[in-house]
Amino acid sequence: MPSCYADFVASTTPATPTDAVPEISRGELRARVESRDPDLVLIDVLPADSFAASHIPTARNLPSATMTEASVRAALPDLHADLVLYCGGFT
Secondary structure, eight states, X not given: OOSSHHHHHHHSOOOOGGGOOOOOOHHHHHHHHHTTOXXXXXXXXXXXXXXXXXXXXXXXXXXXXXXXXXXXXXXXXXXXXXXXXXXXXXX
């Protein structure tokens, strides 16, 4: 079992074109956030201080620099949810 994000990435199979990650437009994301879509999980991967300063409502903070398998599993109890990660903002 991988102990950190780098180990997790190293243990996965590279994506193929059919495994492409779908994109969501800003408009669609905004509409889903405003409607409090229960199937949407929004993850801010910036450091905790940036998250504290500003983040999208309903977002959870999971800083990429300290991401581990355990922190991902804790933040994402429903692995079938629609997951949106973002990192724009205070850097």
